[in-house]
Amino acid sequence: MNRHQLVLTNDNSLTVKDLHFEETFHSLSGAINESNYVYIDQGLKQFEFYEHLHIFEMGFGTGINAFLTFVNKPAYQTIYYESIDLFPLAKDFYPMLISMVNPSQKEIYQRILEAEWNATTYISKKFVVKKVMADMQNYYFQKTLHLVYYDAFSPKIQPELWTTEIFSRIFEFLEINGVLVTFASSGVVKKNLTAVGFHLERLKGYPPKKHMVRAVKK
Numbered sequence: 185m186n187r188h189q190l191v192l193t194n195d196n197s198l199t200v201k202d203l204h205f206e207e208t209f210h211s212l213s214g215a216i217n218e219s220n221y222v223y224i225d226q227g228l229k230q231f232e233f234y235e236h237l238h239i240f241e242m243g244f245g246t247g248i249n250a251f252l253t254f255v256n257k258p259a260y261q262t263i264y265y266e267s268i269d270l271f272p273l274a275k276d277f278y279p280m281l282i283s284m285v286n287p288s289q290k291e292i293y294q295r296i297l298e299a300e301w302n303a304t305t306y307i308s309k310k311f312v313v314k315k316v317m318a319d320m321q322n323y324y325f326q327k328t329l330h331l332v333y334y335d336a337f338s339p340k341i342q343p344e345l346w347t348t349e350i351f352s353r354i355f356e357f358l359e360i361n362g363v364l365v366t367f368a369s370s371g372v373v374k375k376n377l378t379a380v381g382f383h384l385e386r387l388k389g390y391p392p393k394k395h396m397v398r399a400v401k402k
């Protein structure tokens with residue numbers, strides 16, 4: 185049986201349900217809108233003035249965060265986008281996912297989705313993607329990070345991905361003023377991020393979530 189199933193969300197964009205965890209990748213109130221709000225508006229846009237940016241994403245999933253990062257970054261900015269996933273989507277899902285974006289942007293999304301795993305791919309001169317099939321529990325960084333999109337399944341489903349052990353590994357590799365953004369804001373997330381040294385900003389969440397978290401390394 186396939187592990188994944190496409191699901192239509194209320195902004196007419198698609199998300200995926202993981203049938204093993206019984207959890208969707210995005211809010212059913214709008215996959216693309218949620219990704220834009222949490223990771224682009226509250227993450228990427230804080231770094232507009234950086235000429236070079238290293239982003240790490242926990243959970244590549246549909247690749248929509250990488251795609252939205254590409255289309256929203258300032259033209260002068262070079263981004264190295266590193267993303268991991270332990271259970272990548274089968275290629276059969278790509279055509280349906282690609283069909284939901286603007287015709288002029290389909291080719292970019294396709295190139296991001298089709299970029300090889302465990303390799304580094306130039307999507308453009310100023311956007312490099314490194315997709316790695318790996319488990320966050322034993323993933324180690326090689327370069328310092330500016331921005332982390334922490335897009336794991338919720339702590340209720342995968343508590344092992346929200347630990348102080350993982351957060352301290354990220355904290356250690358973040359530059360000063362580096363940021364981790366996540367849709368989550370439960371007590372354990374805030375407690376563990378604070379415990380490893382992050383300063384937390386509690387922001388308005390993407391509905392129906394009341395809050396989300398931006399964690400800063402000061």
Ligand SMILES: C[S@@+](CC[C@H](N)C(=O)[O-])C[C@H]1O[C@@H](n2cnc3c(N)ncnc32)[C@H](O)[C@@H]1O
Pocket residue numbers: 208209210219242243244245246247248249268269270271272318319320321335336337342345
């Ligand atoms: C909430 S979804 C992320 C969705 C993705 N960012 C997107 O926008 O489509 C969580 C992702 O984490 C992946 N994942 C689950 N356990 C993992 C682990 N231990 N290490 C790395 N990735 C994992 C899942 O396969 C899934 O793609």
